[in-house]
Amino acid sequence: xxxxxxxxxxxxxxxxxxxxxxxxxxxxxxxxxxxxxxxxxxxxxxxxxxxxxxxxxxxxxxxxxxxxxxxxxxxxxxxxxxxxxxxxxxxxxxxxxxxxxxxxxxxxxxxxxxxxxxxxxxxxxxxxxxxxxxxxxxxxxxxxxxxxxxxxxxxxxxxxxxxxxxxxxxxxxxxxxxxxxxxxxxxxxxxxxxxxxxxxxxxxxxxxxxxxxxxxxxxxxxxxxxxxxxxxxxxxxxxxxxxxxxxxxxxxxxxxxxxxxxxxxxxxxxxxxxxxxxxxxxxxxxxxxxxxxxxxxxxxxxxxxxxxxxxxxxxxxxxxxxxxxxxxxxxxxxxxxxxxxxxxxxxxxxxxxxxxxxxxxxxxxxxxxxxxxxxxxxxxxxxxxxxxxxxxxxxxxxxxxxxxxxxxxxxxxxxxxxxxxxxxxxxxxxxxxxxxxxxxxxxxxxxxxxxx
Numbered sequence: 001x002x003x004x005x006x007x008x009x010x011x012x013x014x015x016x017x018x019x020x021x022x023x024x025x026x027x028x029x030x031x032x033x034x035x036x037x038x039x040x041x042x043x044x045x046x047x048x049x050x051x052x053x054x055x056x057x058x059x060x061x062x063x064x065x066x067x068x069x070x071x072x073x074x075x076x077x078x079x080x081x082x083x084x085x086x087x088x089x090x091x092x093x094x095x096x097x098x099x100x101x102x103x104x105x106x107x108x109x110x111x112x113x114x115x116x117x118x119x120x121x122x123x124x125x126x127x128x129x130x131x132x133x134x135x136x137x138x139x140x141x142x143x144x145x146x147x148x149x150x151x152x153x154x155x156x157x158x159x160x161x162x163x164x165x166x167x168x169x170x171x172x173x174x175x176x177x178x179x180x181x182x183x184x185x186x187x188x189x190x191x192x193x194x195x196x197x198x199x200x201x202x203x204x205x206x207x208x209x210x211x212x213x214x215x216x217x218x219x220x221x222x223x224x225x226x227x228x229x230x231x232x233x234x235x236x237x238x239x240x241x242x243x244x245x246x247x248x249x250x251x252x253x254x255x256x257x258x259x260x261x262x263x264x265x266x267x268x269x270x271x272x273x274x275x276x277x278x279x280x281x282x283x284x285x286x287x288x289x290x291x292x293x294x295x296x297x298x299x300x301x302x303x304x305x306x307x308x309x310x311x312x313x314x315x316x317x318x319x320x321x322x323x324x325x326x327x328x329x330x331x332x333x334x335x336x337x338x339x340x341x342x343x344x345x346x347x348x349x350x351x352x353x354x355x356x357x358x359x360x361x362x363x364x365x366x367x368x369x370x371x372x373x374x375x376x377x378x379x380x381x382x383x384x385x386x387x388x389x390x391x392x393x394x395x396x397x398x399x400x401x402x403x404x405x406x407x408x409x410x411x412x413x414x415x416x417x418x419x420x421x422x423x424x425x426x427x428x429x430x431x432x433x434x435x436x437x438x439x440x441x442x443x444x445x446x447x448x449x450x451x452x
Contacts, residue, residue, distance in 0.1 A: 002015055004139070005156075005157045011139050023437050026142040029092070033090060035135070036109050038106070039106045040079055041072075041105065041106060042127070043072045046061075050069060102335050109337060111131050136187075155444075157195040178192075193442070196249075196408075200442065203230070211403045213406050214405045214406070219410070219439075223409075224249040225391055228244055246396075261347055262343035265371050266371075290336055311327060315328055338360075377420075406431050412435055
């Protein structure tokens with residue numbers, strides 16, 4: 001049995017080792033695999049997955065995906081003629097392959113962000129299920145290699161609300177995709193636990209008395225808050241429903257901070273906030289679409305032929321065409337992930353330093369952008385306000401103030417976030433957990449509880 005954090009930013013696996021959760025090293029990836037996938041062509045994902053499936057699942061998959069497998073086989077023949085492998089890559093290797101040739105192949109970051117999206121057609125749902133299954137298959141293979149045995153039981157983390165506009169319908173869609181993918185790659189028993197609750201389980205292990213704990217999990221795709229009664233007595237219960245006093249969650253997480261920094265901190269160098277020759281403000285919609293990497297519809301529109309023609313005209317109409325030409329370059333060469341990745345790396349760098357220079361010479365040989373913490377805070381004002389609302393909603397629903405605030409999630413490492421949280425809880429102790437490992441450890445504890 002394993003705890004499986006299939007995260008928006010990273011994936012991790014935990015196992016119990018003498019009643020203590022331990023996060024497994026997964027081959028060359030280390031303990032955390034970035035939630036990225038790269039394929040030489042989108043059409044070959046189903047074929048790669050078919051080869052990895054247990055024999056008992058292959059016949060079923062072949063019946064369910066006949067057209068996808070047929071298209072993939074034809075694409076594999078074309079790739080072979082060009083001497084290109086049909087293999088998929090994951091994690092840092094996937095990002096490196098994308099950055100090497102951004103306008104070739106198929107790259108996706110944080111597919112979990114899309115699972116609750118509204119308006120997905122059946123072929124899109126099937127594609128996301130195959131992408132998730134491919135990533136899970138890779139993680140499962142690495143896990144079994146590390147343990148030297150097969151793994152068939154898992155608890156998978158889930159946010160309070162997936163990123164979708166349809167509430168519980170979006171949540172059901174996302175859970176169905178995750179469940180189908182997990183069972184397809186060989187997990188026989190699949191259960192889910194709320195990520196903030198799982199993070200709280202790990203904190204609870206060190207408590208000696210009943211405590212009201214507000215868990216604030218600022219993940220890659222969502223922020224989730226849970227007020228829980230915790231302590232030795234509560235930890236012994238298998239049914240924790242009465243200890244869960246409140247929940248709140250929304251689509252605002254690390255990816256949104258990256259996008260906000262890319263838009264407001266970097267896009268002015270691409271012409272955002274500039275003017276047309278007429279003196280009017282330049283249209284902003286394409287700038288938002290360029291960096292909205294967690295929105296399928298926005299990205300589809302940005303890379304459409306119609307938008308390419310619009311941007312060409314915008315270059316001609318701009319008072320500073322040299323700036324808008326940079327946005328056209330992003331559109332022509334599919335560089336959205338390149339720009340947002342630069343923002344993400346800058347966000348991480350600003351954890352340790354107050355300023356950061358970004359060099360984007362592959363877009364324009366003269367393109368550098370200066371970023372700093374204060375600018376990051378201004379860029380993310382809307383996201384910080386949303387987190388404040390979630391915190392207040394959880395406290396209001398619980399009808400009580402927390403004794404302690406337990407904070408986890410990679411984004412919580414930022415000094416900007418730390419300063420913000422200190423402002424929200426001036427009189428309440430704040431405990432910073434393992435930024436990346438708390439959820440995995442808690443999922444592992446819960447797997448041990450329900451499967452033992």
